[in-house]
Amino acid sequence: AQSVTQPDIHITVSEGASLELRCNYSYGATPYLFWYVQSPGQGLQLLLKYFSGDTLVQGIKGFEAEFKRSQSSFNLRKPSVHWSDAAEYFCAVVANSGGYQKVTFGTGTKLQVIP
Amino acid sequence: EAGVTQFPSHSVIEKGQTVTLRCDPISGHDNLYWYRRVMGKEIKFLLHFVKESKQDESGMPNNRFLAERTGGTYSTLKVQPAELEDSGVYFCASSHTRTRSPSYEQYFGPGTRLTVT
Numbered sequence: 001a002q003s004v005t006q007p008d009i010h011i012t013v014s015e016g017a018s019l020e021l022r023c024n025y026s027y028g029a030t031p032y033l034f035w036y037v038q039s040p041g042q043g044l045q046l047l048l049k050y051f052s053g054d055t056l057v058q059g060i061k062g063f064e065a066e067f068k069r070s071q072s073s074f075n076l077r078k079p080s081v082h083w084s085d086a087a088e089y090f091c092a093v094v095a096n097s098g099g100y101q102k103v104t105f106g107t108g109t110k111l112q113v114i115p
Numbered sequence: 116e117a118g119v120t121q122f123p124s125h126s127v128i129e130k131g132q133t134v135t136l137r138c139d140p141i142s143g144h145d146n147l148y149w150y151r152r153v154m155g156k157e158i159k160f161l162l163h164f165v166k167e168s169k170q171d172e173s174g175m176p177n178n179r180f181l182a183e184r185t186g187g188t189y190s191t192l193k194v195q196p197a198e199l200e201d202s203g204v205y206f207c208a209s210s211h212t213r214t215r216s217p218s219y220e221q222y223f224g225p226g227t228r229l230t231v232t
Contacts, residue, residue, distance in 0.1 A: 004157070036223070041225060042225055043118065043119065043206070043222075043223040043224045043225040043226065044158075044206065044208075044223035045223075046220055049220075090158065101221075102160055102163075102171070103148075103150075103160060103221065104157075104160070105150075105157045105158040105159070106157055107155070107156060107157045108157070108158075
């Protein structure tokens, strides 16, 4: 069965600093990987996704993620964090299950941005 | 286009009581999913509807949980009787059509925070 690990529960960065959120996955086949963000009072919003091709994927709000098969990782990055990026971030892997997709999430990383 | 909506946003009930959560998916979305996040843990899949049929309910924790999707539109998730360990945030998501491609996107609602005391 697939699994996702987000080793950092809570991260604090200064506004304007760079950010990297770690994600490691376990899946027997080619993974389909996602990053979601949840701002307070909001639903989960898709930031970006990887299926195949270029291992560096661009998402919304200036985020990007790099798929590294050798390390089973899909880390999320942003060069300069804004105060509005404070939220909880979830990495997820999608597996085909009987023709339908089942999403497995990590435990999430809460991002705090300080002025 | 309206997004996925969930009601209520927050519910506080006593152990042994019954609670019903509602999810309205995006109009036209055949697939509807329920997920749950217990505090401090990952978001876990509960079940999946395709229209009014349960496609996969392997994540339902026990028979105190009952999900329905009347006419393939909105869905309800009933917990009866509620236990302390049922506390958490319940998310609903929907996606457009049945597809074998993983390139679809599930659109999530804001969640219902359930607190059982």
